[in-house]
Amino acid sequence: MADKTLTARDVVSRLDSGMIIGIGGWGSRRKPMALVREILRSDLKDLTVVSYGGPDVGLLCAAGKVKKVVFGFVSLDSIALDPHFRAARQKGAVEVAEYDEGMLQWGLYAAGIRLPFLPTRAGLGSDVLKHNPDLKLVQDPYGTERLVAMPPLRLDAALVHMNRADAQGNGQFLGPDPYFDDLYCLAADQAFMSCERIVPTAELSAAGHSATIKINRQLVAGVVETPNGAHFTSCAPDYERDEAFQREYVKAAGDPQAWARFEKRYLSGTEDDYQAAVAARAEEVA
Numbered sequence: 001m002a003d004k005t006l007t008a009r010d011v012v013s014r015l016d017s018g019m020i021i022g023i024g025g026w027g028s029r030r031k032p033m034a035l036v037r038e039i040l041r042s043d044l045k046d047l048t049v050v051s052y053g054g055p056d057v058g059l060l061c062a063a064g065k066v067k068k069v070v071f072g073f074v075s076l077d078s079i080a081l082d083p084h085f086r087a088a089r090q091k092g093a094v095e096v097a098e099y100d101e102g103m104l105q106w107g108l109y110a111a112g113i114r115l116p117f118l119p120t121r122a123g124l125g126s127d128v129l130k131h132n133p134d135l136k137l138v139q140d141p142y143g144t145e146r147l148v149a150m151p152p153l154r155l156d157a158a159l160v161h162m163n164r165a166d167a168q169g170n171g172q173f174l175g176p177d178p179y180f181d182d183l184y185c186l187a188a189d190q191a192f193m194s195c196e197r198i199v200p201t202a203e204l205s206a207a208g209h210s211a212t213i214k215i216n217r218q219l220v221a222g223v224v225e226t227p228n229g230a231h232f233t234s235c236a237p238d239y240e241r242d243e244a245f246q247r248e249y250v251k252a253a254g255d256p257q258a259w260a261r262f263e264k265r266y267l268s269g270t271e272d273d274y275q276a277a278v279a280a281r282a283e284e285v286a
Helices: 007-013 033-040 055-061 083-091 101-110 182-187 202-206 242-255 258-268 270-284
Strands: 020-023 047-053 066-074 095-098 118-120 136-139 145-148 157-165 191-198 222-225
Touching: 007 033, 007 222, 020 182, 033 055, 033 157, 033 270, 047 055, 047 101, 055 066, 055 083, 055 101, 055 242, 066 101, 083 242, 095 270, 101 118, 101 145, 101 182, 145 182, 157 182, 157 202, 182 191, 242 270, 258 270
Parallel strands: 020 047, 020 157, 047 066, 066 095, 157 191, 191 222
Antiparallel strands: 118 145, 136 145
8 A cells, every 4th residue: 555654745745735634623613723833834825715714724824824713613712712813804914704603514514425515404593604795595395494405515634633543644633533634534535644653554453443443545646754743732641731721822812023033933933943942941841
């Protein structure tokens, strides 16, 4: 079977400006942040980002990479809103399509199984329909209900992060939740998976129940080993969210000069530079 190992730079070289990119994880949990940081270093722009958003969306908005965000929320979990996304939305700097969380899941699933829509009750009786006037209602052919027809969220590319993967593209989560990373991969023309560690295939089965091997190699175009690559989001059980760093991120976002210092220290160099700066910070506060 083909070896699909790539570098983060390889992945970003396969992306183009204007693409619709889905980013897995959930809020500030198991985000493919090393791949997001590689996008920050690139010339990519005018992206449509589909995400249960967290700092992935915030950082891309702060860097001016985003044209539109399709989302169920953009939260840092322990902090309600990502500050850069909030600022971008308040300024009208990005287009938005805000859906119920279940609608976003349904849109990814519809894209993955190549359906023109999936019916759902989610969104009925809410302002989702008001703020997304392109959504249509359909009549239940077996009864009297009218349901929301959720259109497919087809992706040009998907980026996800897993705890373990093999070189062929099978991916395993070891934490409490798979989120919807498999649906992102299913909905995408090409999917790229970063992971904490690439291991032999046999080790995936040895590490837990086979149901934790959530990403099928047939859906994956490339695998990138990125230790600590979800930082500063969590990647349980390998590590929890770096709450102190997250607070620093939020505080810096509120002041242009502080943000310039944050960018210079953490985001101006390579991924190795980022990880070294994070390690140095940890020593400073220890």
